[in-house]
Amino acid sequence: MVRATAQARVPGASGLLSIGQVLAKLNPEFPELSPSKLRFLEERQLITPSRTDSGYRKFSATDMDRLRFVLTMQRDHYLPLKVIRGYLDDFDAGRQPELPGGAVQAPSMLSSERRLSRDELIREAGANAMLLNDAVSASLIVPADHFGEDVLSVLKSLVELQRSGIEPRHLRGFRAAAERELGLIENALMPVARRKDASSRAKAAEMAREIASQLEIVRSSLIRSALTRLDS
Structure with missing residues (x-):
């Protein structure tokens, strides 16, 4: 997973996958994945597929592992791309990064997450x-x-x-709170969500995760503050 080789030109692209082949392999697990989503992730530097002399994108096994990791962290842990990219940048640099708060254990880059x-x-x-x-x-x-x-x-x-x-019944208010936060996010995304093109949908989904991440920071801070008052 060395980013320096990601933009290399590949004359024959032998053993590499086209966008269509990538979608065929990953759509059963990630049905929302589309060509525009792949291009969006590339623009955000989450994936950097190789290019043929004709300019076609080609994906290696390493690219597939990285892509599956990004999609899994989005789907199952609702992490924004900014957070995932920071994690991958540290990983590429040879460090041993942890995801925010240590509450989420990152899945292996070499295999898809268990179901x-x-x-x-x-x-x-x-x-x-x-x-x-x-x-x-x-x-x-x-x-x-x-x-x-x-x-x-x-x-x-x-x-x-x-x-x-x-007990779970004591936590019913959590769902109501989550629905209120969803309302805030939907209102914030309304200008982008009105556009129906695939690129705008991908942008709206990423903005939603970014906003949710910021709301989580505020919520965690309020809880820590309340606990401090409780301790005193």
Whole structure:
């Protein structure tokens, strides 16, 4: 994953993938991925595919690993591209970066993130079916056939909270708060969201993650401030 070689020209592009082949491989896992999304990620320097002499983009296995990593961190952890790029810049420099707050464990660059069945989710979280059902009823977890690492983290946290007497039903206000924040984000994105082209949709999605990231900073600061008052 050395960025210096990413813009190299590749005469035959043997063993490399075209945009169409990349979409064919990744769309089953990331159905929102499109040619415009790939170009958008390239503009943001998250991926840097090679070019043929004719100027066509070609993606190596390393490019695919990097792309899958970026898409996974967006989909499952809702991280803005600015944060993901900072992580990758440190990674490229040979450092051992951590994602914000250390709360999110980055998936391997060499494989896609696991998708867990309901039984696997319950077992790995150390939970039980009733707790998962309560979390779904409280709108803390969205029901699905398979779950990502983010849901596993949520369920693990609910297991720990339950030990302190805090049940999913006590957290119903979290969903309402999230919906209010979504309203703020939608209003902020309205000028961009009115445009129907694919590039604008990709820009709006990234802006939404950026705004959500800033809201998370404010929320965390308020909680830390409240805890300080509690300690005093």
